[in-house]
Amino acid sequence: EIDTDNGELGDALTRSEKPAQYISRRVEPPTTPPLAVLYIPDFESSTKETRASLPTEYSVKDVVFTISRNALLIHAYSCGEWKVLDEATRDRMHQPYRGDPSGF
Incomplete structure (x- = not known):
């Protein structure tokens, strides 16, 4: 069973190979830096359209x-190593296909 009431930053959830078995751990991020940076793209795309653009393999x-x-991202938040966030948020499974004209 998944605890959906606890969807705060720092929650890590993974699914095991066994049916309906989830492993959840709480990672408490450091309190610094005391700000957040949000990137909100200047375009809209439906989930259905975005998923259709992804490869099947x-x-x-x-x-x-x-x-x-993903592992680096968890490390960055758990240790406060903010300088690696740029690299930690890169991926090759959806960013090249999602059609974001900004390149993020």
């Missing part, structure tokens, strides 16, 4: 790249 290289950036 990915290379192992692209999957490993993206998973490693």
Whole structure:
């Protein structure tokens, strides 16, 4: 069962190979820096359209790249190493396909 009432920054959730088994851990991010940066693209796209633009298969290289950036993102938030956020938010599984003209 998934706790949907606790969707705050710092929650990590993964699904195991066993049916309906989830592993959840709370990561408490440091309180600094005391600000947030939001990027809101200047275009709209429906979820259905965006998903339709994604490939049905990915290379192992692209999957490993993206998973490693996810691990780096968790590290950045849990240790306060904000300088790696730019690299930690990169991926090769949706960014190249989603049609964001800004390049983010």
